[in-house]
Amino acid sequence: MEHPNVLDAFEMLLGEISEALRETHEEVATASREGRYAEATALLAEAQQIAVFLEELRGKQKEWLSFGRRRSAGHRRNVVAPRLPCGECTPQDAYCLPILRALVALGGEARGSQVLDLVFAEMKSRLKRIDLLPVQSDPNTPRWLKSANWQRYTMVQEGLLRNDSPRGVWAVTEKGRRYLAEHSA
DSSP: OOOTTHHHHHHHHHHHHHHHHHHHHHHHHHHHHTTOHHHHHHHHHHHHHHHHHHHHHHHHHHHHHHHHHHIIIIISOOOOOOOOOTTSSOOGGGGHHHHHHHHHHTTSEEEHHHHHHHHHHHHTTTOOHHHHSEETTEEEEEHHHHHHHHHHHHHHHHTSBOSSSOTTEEEBOHHHHHHHHHHOO
């Protein structure tokens, strides 16, 4: 029996757990800054457990991929869902400048949903039909929204957005403001 959504499910789960780990680290930092050291210690222990679980899950993902290769080698068909051809959907990095513009327009920080509303308003005329369709792994999430959220994660890693903002809040950094200024023409 084929399971084409398993890899999407792994990716979604890994993304959600990574986000939970990032948020827990933010909570540790906040508790430490505010002098709540016992809470910070407990949260740090929780973050370590989440990190261990995340690594175990990545191992299971690799194990599944190996299983899929064995199946495709002759026993059964491959479990890997076909990827979209290049150029069929809007590239993830296309959301970078709209996210930065939205954040600056909202005063530098805002709830993610507010940011995404402005991003969608700016990008809706450029989005392709496939961007508006749900992703395989979640029938309630349009592809553009998943791509925008992944771009936010990338921007945090690049230092364009703060990694210590409160849960659910997106905030631009000075580096992000400079990037926007340099790339807006």
